[in-house]
Amino acid sequence: MPSETYELISLGMRYWFVLLGVVIVLRAARWALQDHRTYMRTLRALPDAGLIGEIVNLETGESQPLPREGVIGSGKACDVRFVGLRRRELEYYFRDGIGVAVVPSHRRHQILLDGDAIHGRAYALHGSRLSMPGYFLRMRLFAGLNLPDLSAELANAPLDASTDTQSGFNMEDLAGYGSLAPSIMADAPLEMPATVYPQPGEARPEHLDAERTWIYAVPPPEVFQQPWSPEVTANPSESQAPIETRPSKRAGRRSKRHEK
Amino acid sequence: MKSKRRTPAQLLVSTIILFFFTAFLLLALKDFQPLSFLMTALVPLIFFAATVLIPRLFPADRLLLSMVNFLCALGVLILYRMNPKQGLDQAVNYGVGVVAMLFFILFVRSLRHWRQPIMLLAVASIVLMALPLIFGTERNGARAWISVFGLSFQPSEMVKVFLLLVVSYLLSKRNVIPAALFAGICLLMLMLQKDLGTALIYYAVTLILIFAATRSFFYLGAGFIGALVGGLIGYNMFSHVKRRVRIWIDPWYDYEGAGYQIVQSLIAMVNGGVWGTGLGLGHAYDIPANTTDFVFSIILNEFGLVFGVCVVLVYLLLFLRGIGIALRSSSRFYTLLSLGASCLIALQTFIIIGGNIKMIPLTGVTLPFISYGGSSLLSSMCIMGILQGVASINEDDVQEDQELARIQEGYA
Numbered sequence: 001m002p003s004e005t006y007e008l009i010s011l012g013m014r015y016w017f018v019l020l021g022v023v024i025v026l027r028a029a030r031w032a033l034q035d036h037r038t039y040m041r042t043l044r045a046l047p048d049a050g051l052i053g054e055i056v057n058l059e060t061g062e063s064q065p066l067p068r069e070g071v072i073g074s075g076k077a078c079d080v081r082f083v084g085l086r087r088r089e090l091e092y093y094f095r096d097g098i099g100v101a102v103v104p105s106h107r108r109h110q111i112l113l114d115g116d117a118i119h120g121r122a123y124a125l126h127g128s129r130l131s132m133p134g135y136f137l138r139m140r141l142f143a144g145l146n147l148p149d150l151s152a153e154l155a156n157a158p159l160d161a162s163t164d165t166q167s168g169f170n171m172e173d174l175a176g177y178g179s180l181a182p183s184i185m186a187d188a189p190l191e192m193p194a195t196v197y198p199q200p201g202e203a204r205p206e207h208l209d210a211e212r213t214w215i216y217a218v219p220p221p222e223v224f225q226q227p228w229s230p231e232v233t234a235n236p237s238e239s240q241a242p243i244e245t246r247p248s249k250r251a252g253r254r255s256k257r258h259e260k
Numbered sequence: 261m262k263s264k265r266r267t268p269a270q271l272l273v274s275t276i277i278l279f280f281f282t283a284f285l286l287l288a289l290k291d292f293q294p295l296s297f298l299m300t301a302l303v304p305l306i307f308f309a310a311t312v313l314i315p316r317l318f319p320a321d322r323l324l325l326s327m328v329n330f331l332c333a334l335g336v337l338i339l340y341r342m343n344p345k346q347g348l349d350q351a352v353n354y355g356v357g358v359v360a361m362l363f364f365i366l367f368v369r370s371l372r373h374w375r376q377p378i379m380l381l382a383v384a385s386i387v388l389m390a391l392p393l394i395f396g397t398e399r400n401g402a403r404a405w406i407s408v409f410g411l412s413f414q415p416s417e418m419v420k421v422f423l424l425l426v427v428s429y430l431l432s433k434r435n436v437i438p439a440a441l442f443a444g445i446c447l448l449m450l451m452l453q454k455d456l457g458t459a460l461i462y463y464a465v466t467l468i469l470i471f472a473a474t475r476s477f478f479y480l481g482a483g484f485i486g487a488l489v490g491g492l493i494g495y496n497m498f499s500h501v502k503r504r505v506r507i508w509i510d511p512w513y514d515y516e517g518a519g520y521q522i523v524q525s526l527i528a529m530v531n532g533g534v535w536g537t538g539l540g541l542g543h544a545y546d547i548p549a550n551t552t553d554f555v556f557s558i559i560l561n562e563f564g565l566v567f568g569v570c571v572v573l574v575y576l577l578l579f580l581r582g583i584g585i586a587l588r589s590s591s592r593f594y595t596l597l598s599l600g601a602s603c604l605i606a607l608q609t610f611i612i613i614g615g616n617i618k619m620i621p622l623t624g625v626t627l628p629f630i631s632y633g634g635s636s637l638l639s640s641m642c643i644m645g646i647l648q649g650v651a652s653i654n655e656d657d658v659q660e661d662q663e664l665a666r667i668q669e670g671y672a
Binding site: 001006007009010011013014015016017018020021022023024025027028029030031032034035036039042045046048049050068069077091093 | 269272275326538541580581
């Protein structure tokens, strides 16, 4: 092609390329925006997305959502915040098939999991009790309930003398709190694994109620008037030596500010 | 009859294909070479295959894929216009890069236990970084290249990907000191290779990841002070650093010597104006390293300022998309990984475009996806593969949540 003709075409085409460039950016931005809106709509429709359960303050009945992994403490950046704790008190992460690994952030700590002190790392399960300075918390999970050993153990455990060997708490006492319902779990037939869900429209087996922990309402505060009285506390050592609540100076200041 | 409304994906992909088809056709009309006509069909075809077919194999972020492929194809176009041989090489690199991206998507998706591979990658990184110091050849003042069977490559580009994986993994396990130590060893080796541009990227990405993982302003402050001290030491130790700062402040003091590159680049950009000189009509041949470090100057020269801004916006969208993927990730490791990947690409883009337009001192790094170079394109595509892998896992998670919600509705 003669160079003059090419020059003419190329000079004209530069506006075309700029136009296409602008259109590409606008369409990409529009797509990104649309995609973001769709994602947010999906998230709104799935309030439990990205969560593994909730953590309940047994004294007040308040619950906070529990992401798959995060930090519990009083700091602003913590995923689960409780005023009065250290800035980063405990780190946790969910491991499918094992449970929620809890790792205290500080070597010297006063955290107990099901009444036992945590050395390095421990695994919490659905219903595990977490005692922290000033707080008695309970894990209420809807992920990781398909732990084969745990479900089999719960199903096999006799109701009259059902003491969980893993965590050391009394099953009968827990049944009183409603949210765990181990007695229902105990009725579950062993041949039906916990992971098998019925399809929509099918009849719902009653034993699966135990897995649907998110439907349980937060128990009323009066249930927890004396949560760790000797009658309820499973671990005798815990009832004998209650944890001393000593909020840090910084946390104290913060709580005063809240009161104001 | 009411016509079927096209989706945003279809609209974007068709516009990009139209862009490359007309651009390559214009270049083909200039020289009437069969190869040019082949490229007119080949590049849009690779783009289509990489953008439309990959998401059919597994869930992938199609917008991210479209933008990455747009930038890669733009690189092939620019390089083909400047030097057809380099353009053809880049097209082959692009094809290999797509395969590498696929491999990394599968790698991230399928791997559940990262400990062993990460340890292997850490050892491999240190060995790879040591190779140029022993067998390396010096190019543009940096001893960062090695040749194997006639093929030369830059190990630091591959280590960039490994660094991302290793540091993200260690930080996700809250091992800050080992992560900093590993990055420090890599940095030290880069300093010995005198590859300061890449060292800057390594340092900044590690610092960002440490801050994101620990949320500690102490580490951030220490990192900034370290960068300041390192910069001062580098300025006083290396003569070429001094020279680069000098030509950044005033490129005209030695416009025929040290400042030649940057002066020619500035002239080319100004010459392009708002609309550009026209594809195939530019005069960017005078810029040394025009297909590697100064490829953005060619874009501004031939396509103009408006199109250049569009390219920057595509990079910005890419970065924001990467951040979005990081925020949606369900695990700490994936969050750090995708954050690091998007920051790495964004930083590299900022450093080289900033250097080209004289905003910051020039450092010899490539413009991701566009600049000529197999190692650079391959590492960028691997990083995108990692990002795509995490996006794919996120998509799986959402689908799983939706499935659970559907079961719930069935109960109710």
